[in-house]
Amino acid sequence: MCGIVGYIGDKQAFPILIKGLKRLEYRGYDSAGIAIIGEETNTFKIKGKVSDLENFVVNEDTSGNIGMGHTRWATHGEPNNDNAHPHTSTHGKFIVIHNGIIENYSTLKESLLEKGYSFKSETDTEVLANLIEYFYLKGGVTAEEAVRFALQKVSGAYALVVLSHDEDDKLIAARKGSPLVIGIGDHEYYVASDATPIVEHTKSVIYLNDFDIAILKKNELSLKTIKNIKITPKIQKIDLEISSIEKGGFDHFMLKEIFEQPETVLNTIRGRVSAETKTIQHGGILSVLPQIVNAKRLIIIACGTSWHAGLVGEYLFEEFARVPVEVEYASEFRYRNPVLYKDDVVIAISQSGETADTLAGIRLAQDAGALVIGICNVVGSSIARETTAGIYTYAGPEIGVASTKAFTSQVTALTSLSLMIAKEKNTIEQSLYENLISELVEIPSKIELILQQNEKFRAIAAMYKDAENFLYLGRGFFFPVALEGALKLKEISYIHAEGYPAAEMKHGPIALIDKKMPVVVIAAKDKSYDKIVSNIQEVKARKGIVIAVVTQGDTVIRKMADHVLEIPKSHEALAAILAVIPLQLLSYHIAVMRDCNIDQPRNLAKSVTVE
């Protein structure tokens, strides 16, 4: 939530900042702004997208070699010009951009008002700017010290960049709870919420840790804690190609990411799952394997789509590794005082690795003595760094706000992990284990076959683009797929959609069914196939419209359903990965036909770094 970018060096800052903001726009896109130090310091900000900002400054002086930019996802105060970042302190000494939430901002604001500070916005960030200025003007401190003193007074989360009017040869960056990466160029530095604005300039980066402060000058970087303890920077190389963060000829990132899934699922299993030797090895968890194998219980924590992947994980681990599993919304888990034992293993799932509630859940579990492992996509993210061990999904950057390839890679990782644990525990028959390995390596080519039917999915989308409600039903492994299908539709097309376990339909949702209501039933062949066939009959008996996801060659449901979306035959435990793909494409096409903003749906942001 909110994207931050900064530059200091010999180049013109403006083009770097604008391009960087465009790359970060998936993090928030309700307003944008920049501050640049040139002959004088100029600040421009406006409600709207980065392109609106670009148009807004077209006749302005944006020259200068030091600057910072922000793209906002509103928390405190509606999206408008005043609430847009950067925020300047009352006496003009500091300019601040911020991602996160200052939780004690109202107390701080009251005290600053009493001291004569004034506020132009409703944001918590302006409080921070004024607080820094307050410490600075008290006298005898540098800009850096003023920032450190102010940060010691705030609670909440922040990634921020500060420009000082009096010390205009530096950028001061700090983090607690929200991500920040420093890029090291040749006599220049970059700072950003993630590596995407940096990667085309340098591959050398430093990930800031909580309570770190970086002072960036053209030829000098110094890293400290907010308690002024010097830190030796740990420079890492990022492995990110520019092509992976561009649309590559697709109309939208979401479509590109859907079509990348044969490759991304392959990346998740590459070097880990071998059809030749019939083995699975996740190197990232080997150090804690005995603890996982001996766990009395697994607790999966996640949010949104990652939580849906976790639900598939529950079915997988219980089925194969015979271990009880609880799947928790991280936001509920963290506030509920959950009962945790030392022999519990917690699995945190997150695409971004920055979701605030999931991070807080991890910390809570670790404090209780539980082992926490991560399943993360973004390499070097906070969750990847804070968990004891883990599995990277290697799906590559996911830019579209609606998660697609992250889900299939998460489920793939959970599938292979559950099989690896089952094998260690001897809870799976060798023949089934080998069969599932063979099937898992075939999943990418089966996804290709589904993608080839895209035109057919588009045609069905055209028929139902004006529906007001959708119901999604599934059983077993397909219940989480129903939830995920419904989430995809509502978040990008703004059509109300609900996912339900198919058997629960008759306990309430059946009352909604009429001849206008499309019901998407995930009905691929599995052990409850006959039961789902009955559910379809129940919908048809009430004149509902049935769009069924079926196994290729199914003739029974074809006769009953209004439309069938076919997926190749596979073991039911793996079919969740396949069944979600027609649903992703259905949602995508409906949203395109409704003229929705596919990659930047209203009110959403990719990475939810606020609680």
Ligand code: M6R
């Ligand atoms: O980065 P994470 O996987 O932790 O994100 C969790 C959710 O915010 C995310 O899945 C969200 O629900 C997506 N918009 C779903 O498409």
